[in-house]
Amino acid sequence: MAIYDTARGLLADALFSQVAIHAEYGGVVPELASRDHIRKTLPLVDKVLAEAELLKTDIDGIAYTAGPGLVGALMVGATLGRSMARGLGVPSLGIHHMEGHLLAPMLADEPPQWPFVALLVSGGHTQLVRVDGLGRYKLLGESLDDAAGEAFDKTAKMLELGYPGGPAVAALAEQGNPARFDFPRPMVKRPGLDFSFSGLKTHTRTTIAAEGKKPQGLTDIDKADIARAFESAVVDTLVIKCRRALKQEGLRTLVMAGGVSANKRLRAALTEKLGPEGMGVYYPAPSLCTDNGAMIAYAGAQRMVAGERDTDDTDVRARWPMTELAPPSQAA
Known part of the structure; x- marks a missing residue:
């Protein structure tokens, strides 16, 4: 989970790792991953808001990972993100997981x-x-x-x-x-x-x-x-x-x-x-190499500033080729 400000940069970033949960099985167990997402996501929201000294009402938009990935875990983030956005009256936007990784180095002081x-x-x-x-x-x-x-x-x-x-x-x-x-x-x-x-x-x-x-x-x-x-x-x-x-x-x-x-x-x-x-x-910084909220917040902010928003039929996608992505002006 992370909060990104287009003027001030990354304000807060928090991560809960599920490595200990899955280590016993030698890999990710989808059902356990999804259930733990349900338990941990809202506490992480509260954590980053406190770290950034913000209220939920200060948020202008919410981005979440829409794919590719495990559908159960994606649905938890999408449901929470879209529900919060609807409640706050702000836009939401599903972000491509790999686009987040691709843009993570842009968070550096001297980006490419x-x-x-x-x-x-x-x-x-x-x-x-x-x-x-x-x-x-x-x-x-x-x-x-x-x-x-x-x-x-x-x-x-x-x-x-x-x-x-x-x-x-x-x-x-x-x-x-x-x-x-x-x-x-x-x-x-x-x-x-x-x-x-x-x-x-x-x-x-x-x-x-x-x-x-x-x-x-x-x-x-x-x-x-x-x-x-x-x-x-x-x-x-x-x-x-x-x-x-x-x-x-x-x-x-x-x-x-x-x-x-x-x-x-x-x-x-x-x-x-x-x-x-x-x-x-x-x-990217070592902390931003693995899956993280900062890269999704950054990618979401860039696309939202350009006018892109979720539509009523937006859904999570287990498979999502990057070749289907388009510039915001074409995707909005």
Whole structure:
């Protein structure tokens, strides 16, 4: 939950993580997620209002995540957001989850200037998008199967690292030997900007099985070395495709957002590879890499200022291609 002011910026931002709830099951349980949204959302509203020293009646509009995502959780936020807006007599607006991530770096003190290429690496999404302005997006490439975040989570499960997987794999990779295993960089030798991480996931599983057959079994050292090889393969693949996208579009600015954008090795590799070629890389603050209210509040404010509003038939969407988004003047 967050409160954004178009004149003063981000006034308040609060997050309740459900990681502890889902960790026992090794992934998100939709029913538990929805029920916990019901319990926690209104207290978070009160928290950000108190932090910003505002009343509900000071709010001029309410934005909420309308998709893509788990329908049950989306319905909780949409129902609450639209109900509050109706009660307060202010407009509401459903926001695309990935547009929120894409715009999160705009909350920085020195935001990027469009046009730029965006790498969106969040949960089930890995996409390269050309951004020419608010709602002016051109999909350049995306994952054809497992997204990078999904591959991290599944690798963590194979290595018995628990949930969430991405941070656990990255932490273990810090202890790994980068020279021991050489994992494939999927689809980098093919033309185009699409991704595929299912083959890398299979190679990881095969390596784990082979090492586990040794007399001593799969050791902690084996796990660290495999984690390092896996992470390096993902990072190299993303860097190669980002550089290719920038050159294809004739642009020199890359924006990276989404949960995987917090990965330190990925950030360092992009800066190291793109910097010498005069290409700039922008990231959101670490707290804004994972799902958060600030990015939705910002995106909602930009579209509302341009006149966009919910209609009576607005609904949440489990699947919502970014290619269906349009500039506010066309969507209003």
